[in-house]
Amino acid sequence: MSGPNTNYDPVEVAALDPQLIEEAVEAALAAAAGAASLDELKRIRGAHQGDKSPLALANREIGALPPSAKAEAGKRVGQARGRVGQAFTARQAELEAERDERILVEETLDLTVPSPYQRLGARHxxxxxxxxxxxxxxxxxxxxxxxxxxxxxxxxxxxxxxxxxxxxxxxxxxxxxxxxxxxxxxxxxxxxxxxxxxxxxxxxxxxxxxxxxxxxxxxxxxxxxxxxxxxxxxxxxxxxxxxxxxxxxxxxxxxxxxxxxxxxxxxxxxxxxxxxxxxxxxxxxxxxxxxxxxxxxxxxxxxxxxxxxxxxxxxxxxxxxxxxxxxxxxxxxxxxxxxxxxxxxxxxxxxxxxxxxxxxxxxx
The missing domain is CATH 3.30.930.10 (Bira Bifunctional Protein; Domain 2)
Structure with missing residues (x-):
């Protein structure tokens, strides 16, 4: 039986290619910034943070690396996922604030407007x-x-x-x-x-x-x-x-x-x-x-x-x-x-x- 491949280069694994990871991060940040509503943000989030997203696939590949390569690859993928998570969290907070402000405007009641007369009931x-x-x-x-x-x-x-x-x-x-x-x-x-x-x-x-x-x-x-x-x-x-x-x-x-x-x-x-x-x-x-x-x-x-x-x-x-x-x-x-x-x-x-x-x- 042969020993572990200590010369295995994580760069040669497509999912762990630094350029592809960076592209995945940039795509996720752009998508989060472009989300116009909370519902749209929820749909986009699945594509960039879900189990089948590029960063999730890259994270799964880390387990197959030799010990000497796991630390560097894990740090790089972890930082990338952290940036994406922060971007989506920040955008969600912005959209929630916009929603709350819109509700205050759209559902505001003018208590000074006279209400229509309603006849009061009476018991016999x-x-x-x-x-x-x-x-x-x-x-x-x-x-x-x-x-x-x-x-x-x-x-x-x-x-x-x-x-x-x-x-x-x-x-x-x-x-x-x-x-x-x-x-x-x-x-x-x-x-x-x-x-x-x-x-x-x-x-x-x-x-x-x-x-x-x-x-x-x-x-x-x-x-x-x-x-x-x-x-x-x-x-x-x-x-x-x-x-x-x-x-x-x-x-x-x-x-x-x-x-x-x-x-x-x-x-x-x-x-x-x-x-x-x-x-x-x-x-x-x-x-x-x-x-x-x-x-x-x-x-x-x-x-x-x-x-x-x-x-x-x-x-x-x-x-x-x-x-x-x-x-x-x-x-x-x-x-x-x-x-x-x-x-x-x-x-x-x-x-x-x-x-x-x-x-x-x-x-x-």
Whole structure:
């Protein structure tokens, strides 16, 4: 076997020819300098620094040289590759700076230019008043209860001690779902939610029942066949009319302002006994202006009905009336909105004119 060729001249290897290496460097430097974009520079870089570039091929040939020739050839090829790498790095930095400067110019926003007018959205005031009322009672530790709008006649009337001959059960007041003898109606109040709550839960019960209700009223300034109510129900041991009055006072002060109080006037409702109409002190004149347009000079505004839950209603709901007592009340949300904000016509609330909702903005 022959020994290594110590006289092997690297110049005789074409890839390591100093002139060819210098030409490859000059070509790479010219290409880098001529690149007009980062994408173009990326394509060019592969041809001059990739695995098949002239300098990469020359670098691979160094391994076949005798030890005495490797150092000089390696130094020469390494310097050449270093010059090319520095040139491409410098050109990349220049192109990136040009790109960033161009973006600043092309994507600059003139914040002084007036923007086109865009109409702001607004939530319907019925939703806002409902949430305001819910917040007041949730803040008192109550819960929100909901139920279906298509309801059984038993839950809507019978369980509430409203007998078969009561006028409210006639077709002149109630929407019946066909067939008429199916015992299914569109609920005329949210009281069925109270019955469902008492059937499903054990006392103590503190719930507010807001929702949509239906009655066969003609649409006019003060009536609508579809409107919204909220009803409150409390069932616990030792509940009295004093607790009812306290809850109502807390509610009207939360909705209408500090210092507003309520009064109860005797009345009759089949589902409460004793029963009372709720009057609220006028929050405009506080009873001091005989010419007040809000209360008509009386100093009081009628809100709704209330009373102690009838023993028959508690029994129908599976609650022992000898152990538990409770109170209930009901008020209209549309009426609360009209009173609180001086809305004169019910039709303004439901006709969907965006100008009406926009007057209230996003919250009340």
């Amino acid at each position: 005031p019925i939703s806002l008043v409902t949430e305001r009322v819910e917040d007041i009672f949730v803040g008192m530790g109550w819960e929100i209860a909901e139920g279906p709008e298509i309801e059984s006649e038993w839950l809507t009337f019978d369980a509430l001690n409203i007998g078969p001959d009561h006028p409210a059960r006639g077709e002149q007041d109630t929407f019946f779902v066909e067939p008429a003898d199916a015992g299914v109606v569109l609920r005329t109040h949210t009281s069925p939610v109270q019955i469902r709550t008492m059937l499903d839960r054990e006392p103590p019960i503190y719930v507010l029942c807001p929702g949509k209700v239906f009655r066969t009223d003609d649409l006019d300034a003060t009536h609508t066949p579809v409107f919204h109510q909220f009803e409150g129900l409390v069932v616990d041991k030792g509940i009295t009319m004093a607790h009812l009055r306290g809850a109502l006072d807390a509610f009207v002060q939360g909705l209408f302002g500090e210092g507003i109080v309520t009064r109860l006037r005797p009345n009759y409702f089949p589902f409460t006994e004793p029963s009372a109409e709720i009057d609220c002190q006028c929050w405009v004149c506080r009873g001091e202006d005989s010419a007040c347009r809000t209360c008509g000079g009386t100093g009081w505004i009628e809100l709704g009905g209330s009373g102690m839950v009838n023993r028959k209603v508690l029994t129908a709901s599976g609650i022992d009336p000898d152990e538990y007592t409770g109170f209930a009340f009901g008020l209209g949300i549309e009426r609360s909105l009209m009173l609180r904000h001086g809305v004169a016509d019910m039709r303004d609330i439901i006709e969907g004119d965006v100008r009406f909702s926009a007057a209230f903005g996003m919250e009340i």
